[in-house]
Amino acid sequence: MFERVIRWSRKKSPWILHLNSGACNACDIEVVAALTPRFDVERLGVLLKATPRHADVIVATGPVTRQLRDRIIRIYDQTPDPKFVIAVGACAMSGCVYRGAYNICGGLDQVIPVNIYIPGCPVRPDAILDGVVKLLNTL
């Protein structure tokens, strides 16, 4: 019973943390656009949170620059369990055009475990919505 309540609450209000790991900004803007009136993920209970300690889902963009690598791991550790990671954009999946540059690690899954990948360069806000819903359905 208790388990079910927890699962229900998790499903109905995933709080997200937006993490930029060296992205080109376009994906980040699209993540923000997903929160604004046209798409409005807030109606699904999604709330943008400022600190990793409040978040359930890390929405991460970007190919992970060397400078940020340790910080991303730290942020991942700070997020309370159970946590989920959504890799947004071609960068976070594999590095996109930056693949082969000296300063990137080439994808988020090189550093932290990822639950859902959303492709696109940049991803469309609708795709982000779809990804969030798919993630919620796996719970």
Next chain:
Amino acid sequence: MKFQIPIGPQHPALKEPISIRLTVEGEVIKDADLRLGYNHRGVEKLAEEKSWIQNIYLCERICGICSHSHATCFVQGAEKLLEIEPPRRGVYLRYLVSELERIHSHLLWLGVAGHEAGFDTFFMYTWRDREVVMDLLEMISGNRVHYAINTLGGVRRDIDETLRGKILEGLAVLKARSEYYFKIGAAEPTFVARLAGVGPLTKQQAMDYCAVGPMARASGIDRDVRKNDPHDFYNEVEFDVATADSCDVLGRTIVRIKELFESYKICEQILQKLPDGPIAVKAPRRAKPGEVVSRYEAPRGENIHYIVANGSDKPERLKVRAPTLANYPATIEILKHGFIADVPLIFAAIDPCICCAERSVELVDARSGEERTLRFSDLRRMANDRARSLSLQRNVAWPL
């Protein structure tokens, strides 16, 4: 009693990773220091490994908000090196997308400014209207953000009569909405009071610290690449350079709203005068050895690309000077006498595009081969020292 407050790199007030270190006494900021490099991806090095045409798409991905600016700036330069002249229609379409991008960027900024000032309704309003221009861009180019419309020697997609009508319709909607914002800006006392007087930057300071774009224009300097060193297209359309002289965040807001109207004007003129003909010419694969500096007025200010060709199908060197980088010294100066509570607002007012500005700040000492990443304070000190040692030239008036 002095305290140091580190902000970032991951911080709610900042959308992108950058680290600011503030030294405060009570509420007042005494010193500020920026640490860059969190977003450094090595684009310039990567550009040396890609061909001319691939580089357009790489340049586009330097930044996601002014993606067309970087691509156009690169293409302008590359076309000079490749010695091709894009056809008129191609040029018109290219700058149509430029102006639409400026509109989208300024609307986005207005929203962010509203958000930082605690006016979230405004944020939601502007971002809702921004979707109109995003739709237009998507209809023209096929993508919402990285339009990929530029190619060497022109553009990749044409527009037809129906699309032209739709763009005009969209512009009319946007114009009506912007007039509404203009009134809000002029009549909403709390919003105005929050912005007025915050982050002062006098005209002299703006000149000394080489501020660019809306930052400079809000301090009364009418500097705009579109007027001062334009691509010949901009001589064919009529527009004014928007300036304000209140020298604060309010002024920067006003400048951007005025620029919205100028951009609508330019877009309408483009659509009226749109010449017939082809949209692109075929470009050769190799460029003759040479170098070129290309300037372009991005939404945030002057964008400079320096390109060297060595006769192969790849550039030998690409150097990008993004407007945000030029605005950092002025920002530090502004932050210095502000309050902690104003930091997000001041920082938002330069419309920072951190991923743009993350070019190398690494110096290699030629003798020892030792590398050091420069802290911003060092950079600034070096710049100041340099300015002082050039004391003879300090009183030279800006020749405009």
